[in-house]
Amino acid sequence: MKTLTLSKEGSVFIVTMINGASANTFTADVLDEHITICDEIEKSTDNGAVILTSNDPKFWTNGINLEWLMAQGGDYIPKFKDHIDKMLLRWARLRFPTIACLNGHAFGGGAILSCCFDFRFMRSDRGFFCFPEVDVNIPFTDVMHEIIDCLPNKQALWDLALTGRRIGGQEAEKLNVVSASYPEEELNKKTLEFAQVLASKNRATYSSIKKGLKRQLYSL
DSSP: OOOEEEEEETTEEEEEEOOGGGTTOBOHHHHHHHHHHHHHHTTOOSOOEEEEEESOSSEEEOOBOHHHHHHTOGGGHHHHHHHHHHHHHHHHTOSSOEEEEEOSEEETHHHHHHHTSSEEEEESSSOOEEOOHHHHTOOOOHHHHHHHTTSSOHHHHHHHHHHOOEEOHHHHHHTTSSSEEEOHHHHHHHHHHHHHHHHTSOHHHHHHHHHHHTGGGGOO
16 A cells, blocks of 8 residues: 655655554565665656655654554564654655655654654654654664764753653654654644745755764664
C-alpha cells in the first residue's frame, strides 16, 4: 500500500504521509518508500527545498508500528533497527533544504524523524512532540542519538529524552525544538513560504554548509 505522495509547488517538493489510519507509522515497506522518494527527489539538479507533511489532522507520524514489528518476531528487530537508521540518515543527509511540517503528533520515531530535518514548523493548537522511548523501554540506536543531537537546545533534548515528557507546539517553539509554531489554518502556508525562501539558495553551497553542521552524521 502506498503511504507517501510526492508533489511540487514551484521549486518546493512536498512529500505527504497519507496513512493516517495507522498514524503514519513505520513498517519495512514504509521505510523503503521514504528512501525511494528521497532518491527520486535527489535526481533533480536544480535548486529547491523539501517539505515532509501529513494529510491527517491528528498524526504527523507516531514512528515505529510496534504491533507490526512484534509480529515479525524478536530475531527481526536488529535488522529493522538497521533499516530505520538507514531511512533516518537518508533524510538527514538529503542534499536539499528540508522542513518538517508537524501538523499532528510526532511521537517516538516520528519525533526522531523530525530531527533529521533542517527546520521544524509545528501546529500550535494541537499535537504533541515526544520521545517516549524511556517509558516504553526502547533505547535509541547510536544513529538516533546523533540525529536527535541535531536539536539546538541541548538542555531541552536532555529533558525530553530522559523524561519522556510531551510538549505542544507553543512550548516546542519556546524551547527551540521547532523553529516556529502556527495555528492549523496558517501552518501549511507559513511552511511553504519559508521553503520557498530556502529554495532560492544555491543548493551546492547550502548542502556543503549543512554537511558541515551535521558532520557527525557523515561518519556513521
